[in-house]
Amino acid sequence: MSRTLDSDRSPGAPNDRVAAAQAQPNIALIKYWGKRDVALNLPVVGSLSITLDTLWTRTEVRFSDALDADSIVLNGKSDPKQLKRTSACLDLLRARAGIRTRAAVVSTNNFPTGAGLASSASGFAAMVLAGDAALGLNLTPAEQSVLARRCSGSAARSIFGGYVEWAHGSRADGEDSVATPLLPADAWPLSVAVAITSTAEKAIGSTEGMNRTADTSPYQDAWIDSQEADLAEARAAIAERDFERLADISEHSCLKMHALALAAKPGLLYWNAATVAAMHVVRSLRAQGVPVFFTIDAGPQLKAVCLPSAASRVAAALREVPGVLNVVETGLGGPAHLIPTAAAAAA
Numbered sequence: 001m002s003r004t005l006d007s008d009r010s011p012g013a014p015n016d017r018v019a020a021a022q023a024q025p026n027i028a029l030i031k032y033w034g035k036r037d038v039a040l041n042l043p044v045v046g047s048l049s050i051t052l053d054t055l056w057t058r059t060e061v062r063f064s065d066a067l068d069a070d071s072i073v074l075n076g077k078s079d080p081k082q083l084k085r086t087s088a089c090l091d092l093l094r095a096r097a098g099i100r101t102r103a104a105v106v107s108t109n110n111f112p113t114g115a116g117l118a119s120s121a122s123g124f125a126a127m128v129l130a131g132d133a134a135l136g137l138n139l140t141p142a143e144q145s146v147l148a149r150r151c152s153g154s155a156a157r158s159i160f161g162g163y164v165e166w167a168h169g170s171r172a173d174g175e176d177s178v179a180t181p182l183l184p185a186d187a188w189p190l191s192v193a194v195a196i197t198s199t200a201e202k203a204i205g206s207t208e209g210m211n212r213t214a215d216t217s218p219y220q221d222a223w224i225d226s227q228e229a230d231l232a233e234a235r236a237a238i239a240e241r242d243f244e245r246l247a248d249i250s251e252h253s254c255l256k257m258h259a260l261a262l263a264a265k266p267g268l269l270y271w272n273a274a275t276v277a278a279m280h281v282v283r284s285l286r287a288q289g290v291p292v293f294f295t296i297d298a299g300p301q302l303k304a305v306c307l308p309s310a311a312s313r314v315a316a317a318l319r320e321v322p323g324v325l326n327v328v329e330t331g332l333g334g335p336a337h338l339i340p341t342a343a344a345a346a347a
């Protein structure tokens with residue numbers, strides 16, 4: 001099923017195999033941090049996330065006999081730094097198809113890349129979907145999730161929409177470390193305000209940060225031992241649509257992950273002054289009865305998750321925080337999906 005979804009306006013040779021896909025970032029409420037197998041990218045803990053809607057990555061993958069090397073253009077610029085991980089992901093797709101054909105990847109994010117906004121999650125989820133369609137692999141969503149996981153762990157979750165859990169799995173080959181959808185986005189709509197406090201790329205990426213943490217943080221065992229209870233609590237809160245319960249357990253998981261990473265040697269400090277100021281603002285809103293909580297990943301952006309009725313108040317309060325550059329408001333979104341190649345080219 002090598003195909004384009006509509007009139008293919010991108011340049012290329014007639015036998016090229018091309019497709020495009022869109023995926024949205026997800027935000028973990030119960031965090032993934034640490035690997036049980038680095039080569040297979042298997043997590044040491046399960047995690048639970050929400051997939052967003054208005055932030056996206058659109059990616060076109062073109063396999064062509066005319067190419068003698070893989071390439072990646074990210075946000076309109078050739079990006080050699082991303083080439084190693086891109087080629088590793090393409091290799092997994094090529095192995096499935098039994099081919100060696102090189103590919104050109106063109107990817108666009110409508111949000112800052114590499115600053116703790118999960119661009120690797122949406123990026124690799126979109127790449128796997130597009131590559132699957134271009135090569136006619138007909139993978140199931142679970143198989144797409146396993147492949148995306150190998151490219152970047154959190155990408156396993158961006159295959160699905162709404163509330164998603166990614167199991168750590170117990171098999172040595174990792175085939176049971178796959179994400180599954182828990183609840184669709186519209187079953188319990190939440191709003192998310194992302195307070196952007198820096199657009200610089202982070203100094204220490206998640207992979208390096210979590211490996212350093214596992215090697216040096218004295219809290220690693222406690223982190224692993226307490227994760228199952230946190231996941232059970234979040235699952236129950238979601239099943240009951242209990243916002244306060246979800247707020248408590250999500251802030252706990254976020255702060256616990258950062259405490260774990262802060263205790264690495266040297267310590268990993270992903271927050272800046274505006275991040276901390278925004279945390280206090282969210283806490284004070286909540287103390288006033290506003291249904292909101294924060295979560296923060298391996299970067300300085302703060303994500304405030306709230307009931308839709310509180311969204312404009314939360315966003316307005318975050319805009320007032322000194323050092324907050326911009327606030328992006330979004331809701332919960334659907335799964336990764338194929339798009340016309342022309343749409344990816346125009347993104």
Ligand code: DP6
Pocket residue numbers: 027028030031032033041047120121151152153154155206207208296297298
């Ligand atoms: C803090 O998925 O980026 O966002 O698997 O090494 O590519 P790799 O890591 P990545 O880590 C995400 C870590 C996190 C928490 C989370 O998303 O669960």
